[in-house]
Amino acid sequence: MSEPIGAKGGGLAAWALAIRRDRRGLAGACLLGAFVLTAVAGPALVGDPTAPVGIPLQPPSWAHPLGTSGQGQDVLAQLVVGTRVSLSLGFAVGFAAVLLGALVGVPAGYFGGRVDGLLSIASNVFLVLPGLPLAIVIAAYLPPSPATVAAVLVVTGWAWNARVVRSQTLALRRRDFVSAAIVAGESDGRILMVEILPNMLSILVTQVIGSTVYAIGAQVGLEFLGLGDVSRVSWGTILYWAQNDSALLTGAWWTFVPAGLCVALVGFALTLLNSGFDEITNPRLGLERAWRAHLARRGRSPGRSTPVARDHA
Amino acid sequence: MRYLIRRLGFYALAAWAAVTLNFFLPRLMPGDPATALFARFKGKLSPESIDALRAAFGLTRAPLWRQYLTYLAHLVRGELGVSIAYFPSPVSRVIGSALGWTLFVAGTAVVVSFAIGTLLGIASAWWRRGALDRWLPSSLVFVGSFPFFWLAMAALYVLGFGLRWFPLGHAYSDDATPGWTLAFALDVLRHAALPIATVVLATLGGWLLSMRNTMISVLGSDFVTLARAKGLSPARVVLRYAARNALLPSVTGFGMALGFVLGGSLLTEIVFSYPGQGYLLVQAVRNQDYPLMQGIFLVITLAVLGANWLVDVAILWLDPRTRDSAT
Amino acid sequence: MPEPLLSIRGLCVDYVTESGPVRAVDALSLDVARGEVLGIAGESGSGKTTLAQALLRTLPPPAVISDGEVRFEGRDLLALTERELRELRWQRIAMVFQSAMDALNPVITVGEQIEDAIRAHAPVPRADARRRAGELLERVGIAADRLDAYSHQLSGGMRQRVGIALALALEPALVILDEPTTALDVIVEREILQQIRALQATLGFAVMFITHDLARMLQFSDRVAVFYAARLVEVGPAAAIARAPRHPYTQGLLRAFPRLHGARTEGVSIPGAPPSLANPPAGCRFHPRCPLAVPACRERAPELHEVAPGHLAACPLTR
Numbered sequence: 001m002s003e004p005i006g007a008k009g010g011g012l013a014a015w016a017l018a019i020r021r022d023r024r025g026l027a028g029a030c031l032l033g034a035f036v037l038t039a040v041a042g043p044a045l046v047g048d049p050t051a052p053v054g055i056p057l058q059p060p061s062w063a064h065p066l067g068t069s070g071q072g073q074d075v076l077a078q079l080v081v082g083t084r085v086s087l088s089l090g091f092a093v094g095f096a097a098v099l100l101g102a103l104v105g106v107p108a109g110y111f112g113g114r115v116d117g118l119l120s121i122a123s124n125v126f127l128v129l130p131g132l133p134l135a136i137v138i139a140a141y142l143p144p145s146p147a148t149v150a151a152v153l154v155v156t157g158w159a160w161n162a163r164v165v166r167s168q169t170l171a172l173r174r175r176d177f178v179s180a181a182i183v184a185g186e187s188d189g190r191i192l193m194v195e196i197l198p199n200m201l202s203i204l205v206t207q208v209i210g211s212t213v214y215a216i217g218a219q220v221g222l223e224f225l226g227l228g229d230v231s232r233v234s235w236g237t238i239l240y241w242a243q244n245d246s247a248l249l250t251g252a253w254w255t256f257v258p259a260g261l262c263v264a265l266v267g268f269a270l271t272l273l274n275s276g277f278d279e280i281t282n283p284r285l286g287l288e289r290a291w292r293a294h295l296a297r298r299g300r301s302p303g304r305s306t307p308v309a310r311d312h313a
Numbered sequence: 314m315r316y317l318i319r320r321l322g323f324y325a326l327a328a329w330a331a332v333t334l335n336f337f338l339p340r341l342m343p344g345d346p347a348t349a350l351f352a353r354f355k356g357k358l359s360p361e362s363i364d365a366l367r368a369a370f371g372l373t374r375a376p377l378w379r380q381y382l383t384y385l386a387h388l389v390r391g392e393l394g395v396s397i398a399y400f401p402s403p404v405s406r407v408i409g410s411a412l413g414w415t416l417f418v419a420g421t422a423v424v425v426s427f428a429i430g431t432l433l434g435i436a437s438a439w440w441r442r443g444a445l446d447r448w449l450p451s452s453l454v455f456v457g458s459f460p461f462f463w464l465a466m467a468a469l470y471v472l473g474f475g476l477r478w479f480p481l482g483h484a485y486s487d488d489a490t491p492g493w494t495l496a497f498a499l500d501v502l503r504h505a506a507l508p509i510a511t512v513v514l515a516t517l518g519g520w521l522l523s524m525r526n527t528m529i530s531v532l533g534s535d536f537v538t539l540a541r542a543k544g545l546s547p548a549r550v551v552l553r554y555a556a557r558n559a560l561l562p563s564v565t566g567f568g569m570a571l572g573f574v575l576g577g578s579l580l581t582e583i584v585f586s587y588p589g590q591g592y593l594l595v596q597a598v599r600n601q602d603y604p605l606m607q608g609i610f611l612v613i614t615l616a617v618l619g620a621n622w623l624v625d626v627a628i629l630w631l632d633p634r635t636r637d638s639a640t
Numbered sequence: 641m642p643e644p645l646l647s648i649r650g651l652c653v654d655y656v657t658e659s660g661p662v663r664a665v666d667a668l669s670l671d672v673a674r675g676e677v678l679g680i681a682g683e684s685g686s687g688k689t690t691l692a693q694a695l696l697r698t699l700p701p702p703a704v705i706s707d708g709e710v711r712f713e714g715r716d717l718l719a720l721t722e723r724e725l726r727e728l729r730w731q732r733i734a735m736v737f738q739s740a741m742d743a744l745n746p747v748i749t750v751g752e753q754i755e756d757a758i759r760a761h762a763p764v765p766r767a768d769a770r771r772r773a774g775e776l777l778e779r780v781g782i783a784a785d786r787l788d789a790y791s792h793q794l795s796g797g798m799r800q801r802v803g804i805a806l807a808l809a810l811e812p813a814l815v816i817l818d819e820p821t822t823a824l825d826v827i828v829e830r831e832i833l834q835q836i837r838a839l840q841a842t843l844g845f846a847v848m849f850i851t852h853d854l855a856r857m858l859q860f861s862d863r864v865a866v867f868y869a870a871r872l873v874e875v876g877p878a879a880a881i882a883r884a885p886r887h888p889y890t891q892g893l894l895r896a897f898p899r900l901h902g903a904r905t906e907g908v909s910i911p912g913a914p915p916s917l918a919n920p921p922a923g924c925r926f927h928p929r930c931p932l933a934v935p936a937c938r939e940r941a942p943e944l945h946e947v948a949p950g951h952l953a954a955c956p957l958t959r
Contacts, residue, residue: 125327127569130617132576133594133610134334140598140606141338213458220460221580225598239463243584248470249481260463267458291656291702292442304547305697305725308705308718533700535742542698543757543806544729553756557747633747633790 028272035266039087042080049077049233057245057252067254069238070245078233079258085234087266089146089219093153094212098204100154101161108162109169110192120166126159132221139227149228153215161207168203172196209274213267220263235259316635320625324618331614335607336384340377393611394604399596404608407593412612414484415589418505419578422512427567430517434524434563435556438532450525453518461577465511465584472507479507482586508585512578516570523566527559534558561632568624572617579613643714644671645813645846646695651708653687653694661704662918664690666870668708669944672814677840677847679857679878681893682867683914688850689738691867692816696729713813731761734807736800738819743803744791750802751777751787757809776805780835797828804832808839816848821856833860854893858882863950866890869915869925872944876951886953888930924955932957 047053052072053064060067066075101123108119135152142148172178173196181191216235222228223236230237242248242256288302295302298309375383387394393404437446456464473481480486480503489500531537532555540554582591590609597605629635651668654661664687672678682688693699695710695717710717713732720728737743745753754773758764764772774784780801791799800820807815817836821829837860840847851857857864858878865875866887874887885891892910912929915921921928927937934957944952 121323121326124323125330128324128327128572128618128621129331130572130575130613132573132579133613134331136594136598137335137338137606137610140601140603141341217458217460221462221576224460224462224580225583225595227598239460239466243466248466248474248584251470251474253470256463256466260459260466263460263463264455264458268455271454271458288441288701290658291704294656294661294702294704302701303722304541305722306694306699306703306705310707535737535739536745538693538698538700539735539737539743540745540756542693542696542729542735543760544726544731545756545760546726549756549760553748554745558745561747631747634792637793 024272024275028269028275031265031269032273035083035087035262035269038080039084043084046077046080047074049073049081050231057247057250057255059252060254066258067252069255070241070247070252075238075254075258078238079235079262082234082238082259083262085146085232086216086219086236086263089150089234090212090216090266093150093157093215093219094208094210096150096154097157097211097215098161098165098207100158101163101207102165102204104158105162105165106169106192106196109166110173110188110196112170116166119162123159123162123166126156127163129156131156131218135218135222136225136227139222144227144229146229146232149219149222152222153218157211157214157218161211164203164207165200168200169196172199206274209270213270216263216266220259235263314636316629317622317625320622324622328615328618331611332385332388333381335611336381338607339603388611393608396605396608397600397602399602399605404604407605408590408608408612411589411593412616414587415579415582415591416616418508418582418587418589419512419575421505422509422578423516423571423574425509426513426516427520429513430520431524431560431563433517434521435528435551435559437521437525438528438559439551441529446525450518450522453514453521455518457515457518459515460580461512461515462580462584464515465508465581468507468511469584480504484588504587508578508581508587511581512574515577516574519570520563520567524559524563527562528555531555531559557631561628564624564628564631568621571620571624575613575617642674645674645713646670646672647709647711649709649711651691651694651710652706653690653699654704654706656702656704657918659918661706663706664703664870664917665694668872670865670872670875672846672848674813675840675844675846676863677837677849677861679861679864680848680850680867681852681854681857681864683852687870687917688867689818692735692818692848692850695816696733696735697725698729727761730757730807730812731810732812733814733816734810734812735816735818736803736807736820738822744799746791749788749790750794751789754787754802754806754809757806761810772809773805776809777802779808779839780805781831797824797832800824800828800832801835804836804839808843808845811843812845814846814848816850818850819852820849822851822853829856866893869920870917871925871941872954873926874951874953875944876948876953880948880951886947886951886958887926887955888932888958889926890953891958892929892931 050073053074054068054072056068056070056072058064058068064074064076066079069075069078104119104123108116108123135156138155139148139152142151178191178195181195186194219228219234220236220239223230223234224239224243226240228234228236228240230240236259238259239256242252242259245252245255247253247255292302295307295309298311300307300309391405393408396402396404396407399407433445433449437450440446459467469481473479482504484504485491485497485500486504489497491497537550537554540550545554579589579591579594581587582589583595586592590613593605594609596602597609648668648670651665652663653665654663656662666687668691670678680688680691690699690703694703694705695712697705697717705718708718712728715728717725717728744750751770751773754776755766755769758769758772759766770787774787777784777786782798782801782805786794786798791802794802803820820836821832824832833856836847849857849861854864858881861878863876864878864881866873866881866889868889874881874885874890876886881890882894885894889910892908895908896910910929915925915928921938923936923938923941924930924933925941927933930937932955937957942954942956944954945956947953947958
C-alpha cells in the first residue's frame with residue numbers, strides 16, 4: 001500500500017466524488033451493498049443453519065442449492081447466516097483498529113518529540129511482530145468467542161493504521177493553515193478537531209476499509225484454526241468444519257468453495273472501493289484519460305515523447 | 314553502518330517484547346497459570362512429575378522478577394519448555410524438525426513471488442493500458458483476496474484430487490528414503506510445488522500493485538525526464554533510472570509484509586498436511602499445548618525479525634543515501 | 641543573414657484536462673541565432689518551461705503539441721521519429737533543469753550519469769567515458785574525484801554545476817537553462833552564470849536562458865523574449881529592452897526591480913495576478929492589469945510589430 005500524499009481535498013466529499021467517477025469504485029460499492037443486504041435481511045429468509053436437514057455431503061440440488069455439509073446442514077443457510085456474523089465482526093474490528101491507530105498516530109504526528117518517539121517505537125514493534133502467531137498465542141488463553149477473536153485482531157491490526165495516521169498528521173501539521181492556527185493561539189485540541197481531523201477523514205475511511213479487509217481475512221484464518229467459537233456459524237467456521245470433515249478428499253467442493261468465494265468477493269469489493277481513492281492521492285494514475293481520448297480523436301497514439309497532434313488533418 | 318546497528322537494536326527490542334509477552338500471558342489469565350498449562354495432565358502424571366514440570370516452566374513460588382530471569386536464562390540456553398501434545402519431547406526438538414520445512418516453503422515462495430511480482434509491476438507500469446496492465450493487476454488482486462488456505466484447498470482439490478498432477482500432502486512420499494539424492498530432491502519439490510505455488514499466487518498481486526504504483530510515480534519525476542532528455546535508451550531509463558529507485562519503497566514494504574505472508578503460509582501448510590510449523594500449530598491449539606504454541610510464536614517471530622534485518626541490509630546496499638549519516 | 645540555429649513558427653502546446661485543452665504556448669514564433677544568448681522572461685505559469693521541454697519533446701502527458709513548426713539545424717523537430725529524437729537529444733540540444741537536486745538520479749553516482757549520456761550516443765569505452773566525465777567536471781570547477789559521489793553528498797551549487805557539465809557533455813549547439821539558479825544563493829548564482837558565459841565563449845553554443853529574474857537576465861543575455869500568459873509580448877536586444885521597453889508588461893517588470901545605482905527608487909509591483917490559462921482575458925491578455933489599457937484592448941489581441949530594428953512588441957499604444 002503506498003503511503004498517502006497530502007490529499008488536496010482530504011474531506012469526505014472528495015472521496016465520494018472519486019467513487020462516483022470511477023467505475024471500479026462503483027462496482028465495489030454495489031458488490032458490498034449486495035453483501036450487506038444479505039447480512040441484514042438474509043437470515044430471516046433461510047432456515048436454521050445448524051439443524052441437520054438431510055444426508056451429509058449432498059451435492060447442490062433444488063432442495064439445497066449449495067448442498068449439505070458434513071453434518072447434513074444446509075450450506076446456503078450457513079452461508080447467509082455466516083454473512084451477518086463475519087461482516088459485522090469485520091467492520092467492528094476495522095473501526096476499532098483505526099480508532100486505536102488514530103489514538104496513537106495523531107498524538108505521535110502532532111506533538112512529535114519524545115511522545116512521538118515512544119509511540120512510534122511501540123507501533124513499530126507491533127508492526128514487526130508476526131500477526132497470526134501473536135493472535136493465536138493470545139487467543140488460546142482466552143475463551144473461544146467472537147469477542148476474543150475481535151480483541152486479538154484489533155491488537156494485531158492497529159499498528160499499521162497508527163503509522164499511516166501519524167504520517168498524515170505530520171504532513172498536515174506542516175501545512176500553512178495549521179501554522180497559522182498555532183500562531184493565532186488556538187488550543188491544540190481545537191486545532192486537532194477543526195483543522196486536522198476533517199482533512200484526514202478520507203484517509204481514515206480508506207484505512208477503515210483496508211482494516212476491514214484484513215479483519216475479515218484474519219478472522220476467517222483464526223476460525224479455520226478452531227480459535228473462534230466453532231458452534232457459531234460464520235464463514236470461518238464453515239471452512240473449519242470443511243477441513244475437519246475432510247471435504248476435499250471426499251470431493252465435496254460445495255462445502256468450502258462458497259465460503260471462500262464470499263470472503264474473496266467482499267475483500268475485492270472493499271479493495272475496489274479503496275482503489276477509487278488511490279487515484280486522488282496519486283493523481284498521475286487517472287490524469288491521462290482525457291489526453292488519450294484527445295489523441296485518439298486526432299488519429300494519434302501515445303508514444304514515449306510528447307506527441308504532435310494537429311487539429312486540422 | 315550505524316543504521317544497521319540501530320535496526321538491530323530495534324529488533325532486539327521487538328524480540329524482548331515477544332519474549333516478555335510470552336512470560337506474562339499465562340500469568341495474566343485468571344487462576345493459577347500452572348492449572349492452565351497442566352490442565353490436561355490432571356490424573357495422568359505423578360505429583361513429582363508435575364512439580365518438575367512447574368520448575369521447567371519457571372512457575373515456582375519465587376518472586377516474579379526471579380521467575381522472569383530464570384525464564385530468560387532458559388531461553389538463552391534454547392530451552393523452550395516441554396511440549397504437552399508431544400510429551401515428553403522438549404518444545405525445541407519438536408519445533409526444530411518442522412522449522413526447516415516451513416522456512417523452505419515460505420522462503421522460496423516469498424522470494425519467487427517478490428521477484429515475479431516486481432518484474433510484472435515494472436512491465437505493467439511501463440506499458441500502461443497495454444493488455445498486461447489492463448487485466449493482470451486486477452485479476453491477481455482478486456486472487457489475492459481469497460484466504461491463503463482456501464487457495465490451498467482449491468489447488469489441492471483441483472490439481473491433487475481432481476487431476477492427480479500433484480501429491481495430496483506431506484513433504485515427501487511415504488516410501489521415499491530421505492537423503493541427498495536427486496530422486497529425493499525431486500520428490501520433495503513435487504510435494505512442495507502446490508504449497509509454494511499457493512503462497513506465490515496469493516501474494517503476487519500485492520507486490521505487483523505496489524511496484525506498479527511506485528514506478529508510475531517515479532516515471533514522472535524530474536530525473537527520469539532528464540534521463541529521457543539525455544537520449545538514453547528506453548531500457549536504460551526504465552531499469553537504471555526508474556526501477557532502481559522504485560525498488561526502494563517496494564523492498565521496504567516487503568519487509569513489513571513478511572510476517573503476514575508467513576502467517577498465511579502456516580495456514581497453507583495445514584491444508585497440505587505439510588510437516589511444518591503450521592501443522593504443529595494446529596496440534597498445539599487443539600491440545601491446548603501452550604508451551605508449544607509459545608515456542609512456535611517465539612521461533613516464528615525471531616525468523617521474521619531476522620528476515621527483516623536482512624531486508625535492511627538489502628536497503629543499505631540499494632540506497633546510497635542510507636549509507637551516510639543516520640539521517 | 642545566416643540561417644538561425646532554431647526557428648520556431650506558430651508553436652502551440654496544450655495540456656489536455658478533463659475540462660478541455662489548456663493552451664500553455666500560444667502561436668509562438670521565435671528565432672535563436674547560433675552562439676547567441678536568448679533570455680526568456682515571464683512569471684511562473686507563463687509557459688516558459690513548457691516551451692523548453694516542448695523543444696526536446698519530453699513533456700509528460702497530458703501535454704500535446706497542437707500546431708507549428710520547429711526548425712533546428714534544418715530539420716523539423718516536430719516531424720522526427722522517436723529514434724531520430726533520441727539521437728538528437730543531448731547531442732545537439734541539451735537542458736539544465738531547474739532544481740538539479742531532483743534532476744539527478746539518487747542511486748547512481750554523478751560520474752555514471754555523465755557517462756550514461758556520453759555512451760548513449762556513441763560506442764565509447766567505459767574508461768574513455770569516465771575520463772571525459774572527469775574533464776567535464778573540472779571544466780565547471782569540480783574536482784574529478786567527485787565522480788564517485790552521489791548527488792546527496794554534493795551541495796546545491798555543486799549539483800547545479802554537475803547539471804551544467806552534464807549538459808555540455810556532447811558539446812551541443814543549443815543549451816537550455818531552465819531557472820538554473822533559482823535554488824542557489826546570489827554569490828553562487830553569479831559564479832555559475834559567469835562560468836557558463838566563459839564556456840560559451842570557448843565552445844560557441846547558443847543558450848536559451850529561462851528565468852523570472854528579469855534583471856539578472858538583462859545582464860546576461862544578448863536578446864530577451866518576454867512571455868505573458870502563454871504569448872510572446874516583446875522580443876529584442878537586451879540593451880534596447882533594458883533602456884526602452886515597449887510593452888507595458890515589460891515596463892512593469894522593470895519597474896518592479898529597484899535600481900542598484902543612481903537615484904533611489906522603490907519597486908512598483910504590477911497590480912493583480914497573472915491570468916489562468918484555462919480562462920484567459922479576451923483580446924490582449926494583459927489588459928486587466930495594464931495602466932494604458934483602452935476599450936480596444938479587450939476586443940483584439942495585438943500582433944507583434946517592429947518598433948525598432950530587431951525589436952518587436954505586441955502593444956500598439958507605446959511609442
